[in-house]
Amino acid sequence: MPIALENVGIAVRDLEATIAFFTDLGLEVVGRDEVSGDWASTAVGLDGNHARIAVLQTPDGGGQLELFEYIHPEAIETEPTLPNEIGMHRVAFSVDDIDESLAIAARHGCLPLRGVANYRDVYKLTYLRGPSGIIVMLAQDLTKR
Numbered sequence: 001m002p003i004a005l006e007n008v009g010i011a012v013r014d015l016e017a018t019i020a021f022f023t024d025l026g027l028e029v030v031g032r033d034e035v036s037g038d039w040a041s042t043a044v045g046l047d048g049n050h051a052r053i054a055v056l057q058t059p060d061g062g063g064q065l066e067l068f069e070y071i072h073p074e075a076i077e078t079e080p081t082l083p084n085e086i087g088m089h090r091v092a093f094s095v096d097d098i099d100e101s102l103a104i105a106a107r108h109g110c111l112p113l114r115g116v117a118n119y120r121d122v123y124k125l126t127y128l129r130g131p132s133g134i135i136v137m138l139a140q141d142l143t144k145r
Contacts, residue, residue, distance in 0.1 A: 007055065007064035008091060010134060013077075015052050015069035018131040021108045022065065025093065025101060027056040030064070036072075048072045058093070065091065080133030083113070090127060092137035098124045101138050105130070118142075 012018040019029060036050035043049075050072040056065045069075070081087060095101040098116060105111070105128055112126040113135075119125060125139040 005063075007066045009066040009068060010088075010091070010132070011068045011070060011075060012132040012134075013069070013075065014131065015054060015067055017108075018067050018134075019054050019056065021105070021110065021131050022056050022067075024104045024108065025095075027058060027065065029054055030057045031055040034071075046073055078133075080129060081135065083127060083135060090135035090137050092139065095138050095140055096144075098126070098138055098140040101140075102126070102128070105136075105138075110136070 010018075023029060032052075032054045034050075034052050036048075040049040040051075041047055049070075051068045051070045053069075054067045056067065057063065081089070083089065093101075102112065102116070108131065110128050110130050112128045114127075116124055116126045121142055123139050123141060125137060127135055127137050130136040
């Protein structure tokens with residue numbers, strides 16, 4: 001049976017700020033909606049589920065994020081995850097210029113957790129804390145100079 005990854009869903013504190021961050025990095029908004037009703041409650045497993053959503057896509061069409069800002073039930077604040085915690089780990093993106101991407105992230109107040117690493121002169125990569133505590137990995141392929 002064939003299977004394909006549809007998207008990665010992430011609940012966020014501020015939908016507009018999160019959209020601004022990811023679109024500045026180069027993703028494109030391909031859909032927005034407000035969802036509620038019996039079907040939404042059944043699908044997600046939350047009574048009275050009501051959320052604003054946005055779907056963002058990489059320019060090559062190969063990856064999508066679905067962002068949710070919950071209206072009801074009220075969103076539950078949690079501590080941001082650490083890279084070694086079990087569960088949703090990170091969202092990773094290939095970028096052409098990691099320094100340019102980091103400058104864009106910095107304009108949103110998002111900085112590397114520790115710095116930029118060089119893996120065997122093949123990749124420069126870093127983890128940063130994005131909006132709502134999302135861990136974002138940026139990687140530049142140094143073999144594509």
